[in-house]
Amino acid sequence: MNTEHYLTLSALLFTIGATGVLVRRNAIVVFMSVELMLNATNLAFVSFSRAHGQLDGQVAAFFVMVVAAAEVVVGLAIIVAIFRSRRSASVDDASLLKY
Amino acid sequence: MILLAEFESPKVEYATISPLLIVVGAAILGVLVEAFVPRAWRYPVQVGVAALGLLIALADTVRVGLALDTLDAGLLARGSLAVENSMVVDGPTVFLWGTLLVMSLISVLLFAERRLEGGLTSFAGQAAALPGTDAEREASTRGIEHTEVFPLLLFAVTGMLLFPASNDLLLMFVALEVLSLPLYLLCGLARRRRLLSQEAAMKYFLLGAFSSAFFLYGVALIYGFAGSFELADIDAAVSASSGANAYLLGGIGLMAVGLLFKVGAAPFHAWTPDVYQGAPTAVTAFMAACTKIAAFGALMRVFYVAFGGASWDWRPLMWVVAILTMVVGSVIAITQTDVKRMLAYSSIAHAGFVLVGFAGVYAGTGDVVGVTSVSSVLFYLAAYGFSTIGAFAIITLVRDAGGETTALSRWAGLGREAPVLAGTFAFFLLAFAGIPLTSGFIGKWAVFAAAWAGGAWPLVVVAVVMSAVAAFFYVRVIVAMFFSDPVDIKPAVAVPSILTTGVITVTALATVALGVVPGPVLDLAQQAGAFVR
Numbered sequence: 295m296n297t298e299h300y301l302t303l304s305a306l307l308f309t310i311g312a313t314g315v316l317v318r319r320n321a322i323v324v325f326m327s328v329e330l331m332l333n334a335t336n337l338a339f340v341s342f343s344r345a346h347g348q349l350d351g352q353v354a355a356f357f358v359m360v361v362a363a364a365e366v367v368v369g370l371a372i373i374v375a376i377f378r379s380r381r382s383a384s385v386d387d388a389s390l391l392k393y
Numbered sequence: 394m395i396l397l398a399e400f401e402s403p404k405v406e407y408a409t410i411s412p413l414l415i416v417v418g419a420a421i422l423g424v425l426v427e428a429f430v431p432r433a434w435r436y437p438v439q440v441g442v443a444a445l446g447l448l449i450a451l452a453d454t455v456r457v458g459l460a461l462d463t464l465d466a467g468l469l470a471r472g473s474l475a476v477e478n479s480m481v482v483d484g485p486t487v488f489l490w491g492t493l494l495v496m497s498l499i500s501v502l503l504f505a506e507r508r509l510e511g512g513l514t515s516f517a518g519q520a521a522a523l524p525g526t527d528a529e530r531e532a533s534t535r536g537i538e539h540t541e542v543f544p545l546l547l548f549a550v551t552g553m554l555l556f557p558a559s560n561d562l563l564l565m566f567v568a569l570e571v572l573s574l575p576l577y578l579l580c581g582l583a584r585r586r587r588l589l590s591q592e593a594a595m596k597y598f599l600l601g602a603f604s605s606a607f608f609l610y611g612v613a614l615i616y617g618f619a620g621s622f623e624l625a626d627i628d629a630a631v632s633a634s635s636g637a638n639a640y641l642l643g644g645i646g647l648m649a650v651g652l653l654f655k656v657g658a659a660p661f662h663a664w665t666p667d668v669y670q671g672a673p674t675a676v677t678a679f680m681a682a683c684t685k686i687a688a689f690g691a692l693m694r695v696f697y698v699a700f701g702g703a704s705w706d707w708r709p710l711m712w713v714v715a716i717l718t719m720v721v722g723s724v725i726a727i728t729q730t731d732v733k734r735m736l737a738y739s740s741i742a743h744a745g746f747v748l749v750g751f752a753g754v755y756a757g758t759g760d761v762v763g764v765t766s767v768s769s770v771l772f773y774l775a776a777y778g779f780s781t782i783g784a785f786a787i788i789t790l791v792r793d794a795g796g797e798t799t800a801l802s803r804w805a806g807l808g809r810e811a812p813v814l815a816g817t818f819a820f821f822l823l824a825f826a827g828i829p830l831t832s833g834f835i836g837k838w839a840v841f842a843a844a845w846a847g848g849a850w851p852l853v854v855v856a857v858v859m860s861a862v863a864a865f866f867y868v869r870v871i872v873a874m875f876f877s878d879p880v881d882i883k884p885a886v887a888v889p890s891i892l893t894t895g896v897i898t899v900t901a902l903a904t905v906a907l908g909v910v911p912g913p914v915l916d917l918a919q920q921a922g923a924f925v926r
Contacts, residue, residue: 301617308610315603324599331606335613342617351616354563358609361570365602368574372581372598376591379524385599388592391667 300341307334321373321383325366332362406475409457409482412450412490413558417551419446423544432537436514439543440505446547447501451494458487472925478623479561481694484921486558488771489690493683496778497550499896500679503786504542508890514538515673515789516582517590524587539582545575546679553683557690562612562622562648562699565691569608569651572687573601576680580672585796593671600654600664608651614644615699624699625926631702645700645707649714652695655688658714658748659721662741669737674797677733678785681740682778689747689774693767697754698926704754711752715852719745719859727866732788733799735866739825740781742863747773749856750840755847756923766847768918769839775914776824776832776907783900784821787814792887801873803884808875811886815874817901822867824904827860832907839915 307330314327336355343351377383407414419442426438461471461484472483507514516539518532552572559565581594616622618640619630631641654661669677700707722742729735750769757765791798791807791814798804808815824831837860841853907914 304613308606311606312603315599321595321599325602328599328602328606331603332609335606335609338610338613339616342613342620345617346620348620350622351613354612354616354622357563357567361567364574365570368577369598369602372577372591372594375520375581376595379588379591385595388595390589390592391596391671 297341297345301338304334304337304341307331307337319384319386321376321385324385325369325373329362329366332358403477405477406473406482408460409473409475410480410558412454412457412494413551413554415450415453416446416494416547416554419443419450420544420547420551422446423541423547427541427544435540436505436507436538439540440501443501443504443543443547444498447494447498447550451491451498454487454490454494457482458484458491461487470923470925474560474925478625479564480555480558481560481624481925482558483925485690485693485767485771485924488918488921489557489686489774490554492771492775492778493550493553493686496682496686496782497546497553497679499782499899500675500683501543501546502892502896503675503678503782503789504546506675506789506889506892509789509792509887509893510584512536513584514540514542515584515675516542517584517587520582533584542579542582545579549575549579549679550683553687556687557694559691559694560624560698562615562624562627562695564622565695566605566609566612569605569655569691572684573605573655576676576684577601579676579679580668582676583671583673586671589671590673593668596671597664597668604651604654604661607647607654611644611647611649611651614640614647618644624694627699628702628926631700637706641703642706645703646710648695649707649710652688652692653714656685656692656744656747657741658744659718659741660714662718662721662744665741666734666737669740670731670734670799674733674785674789678782681736681781681785685740685744685747686774686778689751689770693751693770694924696751697767698924708752708754711748712849712852715745715748715752716855717745718742718748719856721745723859723862723866726863727869729866730801731799732801732804732870733785735801735870736781736784736788739863739867742859743777743825745859746837746840746856747777749844749849749852752852753840753844753847753849755843764839764842764846764919765923766843767923768915768921769836769843771918771921772839772911772915773836775918776836776904779900779903779907780821780824780832783897783904784818784825786893786896786900787818787821789893790814790887790889791884793882793885798884801870802880803882804870805873805877805884806879807873807884807886810879810883814886817897819871819874820901821904822870824908826864826867830905830908832904832911835908835911835915 311327311331339351339354463471474481518537522528552568555568577598581591583590619627657665726738755766824833827833827837
């Protein structure tokens with residue numbers, strides 16, 4: 295298996311994630327799709343790292359994991375707050391701000 | 394196997410990056426204050442820590458700026474790489490740091506305003522209490538407030554200082570998140586209209602995370618192309634490559650999405666009006682000024698330093714984005730009926746004007762120090778930052794029983810009710826429109842001159858036309874304030890404490906000063922010179 299296969303898989307996962315963000319309605323699922331995009335990026339980092347014969351890309355993957363974890367904390371806090379006040383986590387229901 | 398003796402500890406230039414360390418230190422101190430200081434004392438201590446931290450960092454930035462090494466004889470580039478080449482402290486960095494610290498210091502004063510809400514800050518007393526419940530009312534009668542907003546602001550400032558100073562794409566991504574995460578939270582903490590505020594936070598968070606993922610995938614592709622995260626290595630790889638490389642072009646495009654989202658450029662602007670309207674006004678003022686400064690700094694560094702060699706590939710893209718941003722911002726602003734939302738669209742239009750200067754890619758003639766793309770953008774950001782914080786500070790003062798009244802119809806007749814306040818607001822609007830003798834005029838002149846010299850004259854023509862369109866909706870607000878009668882109830886103007894009054898006075902004076910005697914600051918922006926690579 296050469297690097298191209300892993301990169302194709304990573305691009306595929308990234309696209310699935312991006313599509314998920316655009317079409318899903320539940321904020322939690324939208325957020326999970328963003329996480330899928332970040333992990334697709336990690337796969338790309340690690341494959342490129344392997345292709346270049348360096349460790350830089352693998353280190354990058356660790357940084358991305360830590361940042362993604364921090365993002366989960368903030369994101370879930372916001373989504374839970376909005377769920378408690380609206381009894382709904384649908385992104386379509388949050389429509390007071392428009393035009 | 395690596396032996397311990399072989400391990401070399403990284404060299405960190407603490408003296409060069411100390412402003413950043415002071416701000417992050419103040420932020421951590423703020424977290425400790427939250428844990429150990431009794432509730433009654435937290436507010437004064439937090440305000441003191443935040444203001445003092447930023448003030449010391451500002452003084453330290455001046456010291457760092459004076460100590461920059463001259464690399465080139467003609468002041469073209471000064472500064473040095475730091476922290477194992479992952480950061481760079483050069484002229485533009487120091488200018489951006491200074492601007493950011495001044496703006497955030499002013500924002501701290503707005504955050505600390507307590508008289509408007511009857512002795513409490515304009516942030517939610519208890520963010521966990523549901524809107525409209527007894528728990529929320531109890532929190533406000535017992536005088537509970539979230540003083541965490543000050544450390545959050547300092548963490549956001551840390552990210553903003555790091556963002557344009559990173560010489561390494563991975564560090565830049567981390568800085569992007571460090572500046573964004575506290576802002577997402579701050580947006581959701583309004584005391585009044587909490588549903589709007591929470592909705593703004595959720596929209597900002599989901600779209601912000603979405604755009605960071607694009608930025609990150611761009612970084613991955615660039616890493617695949619160049620085999621390094623460092624901007625200088627990427628530049629070398631770009632110069633060495635011949636023909637179109639899919640990784641490079643894909644990476645440039647995806648990174649552009651992430652950065653243009655942060656500056657609020659069309660077609661990635663959709664979050665701006667919602668978030669600016671829903672967030673607490675003090676946070677909106679802080680975001681509008683500081684996020685733009687940091688994001689444009691990073692945008693220029695990435696595209697001029699790392700992708701400078703491929704500028705013919707990305708320039709057409711930036712032209713399209715600049716034109717689209719100016720048109721969308723100016724035209725949609727005309728139909729707005731909410732003052733905050735109108736200023737949000739105005740900020741989109743301003744992002745377009747800054748992009749005109751950026752897309753001109755004019756590095757100067759080399760021998761004479763004149764207006765360049767970098768210096769004009771730096772000046773514009775400083776000028777726009779002052780006026781925008783001032784304008785949002787005035788919005789916090791026009792109120793009724795439910796808090797701020799931002800509907801434009803309720804502002805009718807404000808000129809008779811409070812002539813000084815309405816006059817100052819009108820002055821800020823004229824500065825946004827770019828009337829001579831205001832900072833906006835000099836800023837626009839500088840970016841248009843740089844773009845024209847760089848050969849981007851079609852952009853300048855569109856920009857001038859759009860400035861005229863934008864002037865229409867600014868004048869419409871002025872007409873509503875001074876020449877129309879109040880509809881049913883007169884707008885009420887709250888009397889603020891010295892904090893907000895001081896903010897409005899300082900920003901108005903800065904707007905006048907930068908318009909009448911722009912020389913010193915314009916010189917400073919030109920002395921900043923080019924980016925060090």
